Amino acid sequence: MIEIEHVTKQFQTKKGVVEALSDVSLTIEKGQIFGIVGYSGAGKSTLVRLINKLEKPTSGRVVIEGEDITRLGQQLLRKRRQNIGMIFQQFNLFRAKTVEDNIKYPLKLTKKYKKADIDKRVDELLQFVGLLDKKHDYPSQLSGGQKQRIGIARALATNPDILLCDEATSALDPETTDEILKLLKRINQELNITIVMITHEMEVVKSICDEVAVMEKGKIVEQNKVFELFTNPVHPTTKRFVHSVLNDDIPLEVDVRSRRLYRFIFNHQQILKPVLSQIGRQFDVDFNILYGGITELTDKLFGNLLIEAVGSDNRIQNALEELTRHGIQIKEVHGFEN
Ligand SMILES: Nc1ncnc2c1ncn2[C@@H]1O[C@H](COP(=O)(O)OP(=O)(O)OP(=O)(O)O)[C@@H](O)[C@H]1O
Ligand SMILES: [Mg+2]
Incomplete structure (x- = not known):
């Protein structure tokens, strides 16, 4: 040491x-x-x-x-x-x-x-x-x-x-x-x-x-x-x-002002896609993936997705809470974050 x-x-x-x-x-x-x-x-x-x-x-x-x-x-x-x-x-x-x-x-x-x-x-x-x-x-x-x-x-x-x-x-x-x-x-x-x-x-x-x-x-x-x-x-x-190294800029053509955008961070054990569509259906929210990246770290993979949520505020809120319970980290994206 x-x-x-x-x-x-x-x-x-x-x-x-x-x-x-x-x-x-x-x-x-x-x-x-x-x-x-x-x-x-x-x-x-x-x-x-x-x-x-x-x-x-x-x-x-x-x-x-x-x-x-x-x-x-x-x-x-x-x-x-x-x-x-x-x-x-x-x-x-x-x-x-x-x-x-x-x-x-x-x-x-x-x-x-x-x-x-x-x-x-x-x-x-x-x-x-x-x-x-x-x-x-x-x-x-x-x-x-x-x-x-x-x-x-x-x-x-x-x-x-x-x-x-x-x-x-x-x-x-x-x-x-x-x-x-x-x-x-x-x-x-x-x-x-x-x-x-x-x-x-x-x-x-x-x-x-x-x-x-x-x-x-x-x-x-x-x-x-x-x-x-x-x-x-x-x-x-x-x-x-x-x-x-992440190269995770929000694509320029995405107009961040009119959208509800979130960054989802998850590790390789979480198979995100079925969870996303299942929870989306359950709460009647559409999740659109605007950008996705998987990064290989020393001995782990981690995923980093820019997601747009479409639905009522209340339904989105509930769906996000459910996703958090599945271990996905969620950060709201306001405007240009970088
Ligand atoms: N022998 C020395 N005499 C005077 N100043 C020094 C000496 N060694 C380092 N410094 C100063 O200490 C600071 C840190 O220097 P250091 O070489 O540790 O930086 P570094 O992070 O390794 O930078 P680099 O990425 O350029 O190698 C600098 O401001 C440098 O000018
Ligand atoms: Mg040096």
């Missing part, structure tokens, strides 16, 4: 003090894929850099597995760092080293392994990321996706419990992003590694995260399980992020 307790981080600059993090508290459970989203300058990188102590908080504590890492001495710190791997947007591979030597680097640094063990481990890691045939290549000979796979192999070399990813897919095309995300999911599930994913891309959160925190101006403005965050965003920034 990673616990960030009331952490503030200030930087002294020529222009004065910059507060990158203001009283941030956050708990990341073991085994999760935890997303941290926010626009540029929100403080995301600063926050992960505190987790592997590349930065020291101005105040507050960072506790990993019950140990306050802000108080560790150099030697113990070096040891604990082996428990944390990190990958970056620009991959940060050593250009003058081969793939093999890049992966060997952290293993040699620990002085714990024999040469034969190091060689074996490198092959194992290359096998795991599917690039054994690139062992003797240099980074410049690899594609972006391949470079990131090597970055991942290097980060996993010392068998960490935690993998920190700072915009790890932001320099990659959508297809390659997908491959890397699948690899990260495998790492989480097969190796039981806790993953902290920093990103400004909601697609990334949507496809692999279990839980997510939204940051703005050095603060966490909202935190929730991914399904809850997507179906019920509260903070305006969260709404913007969620909206960026």
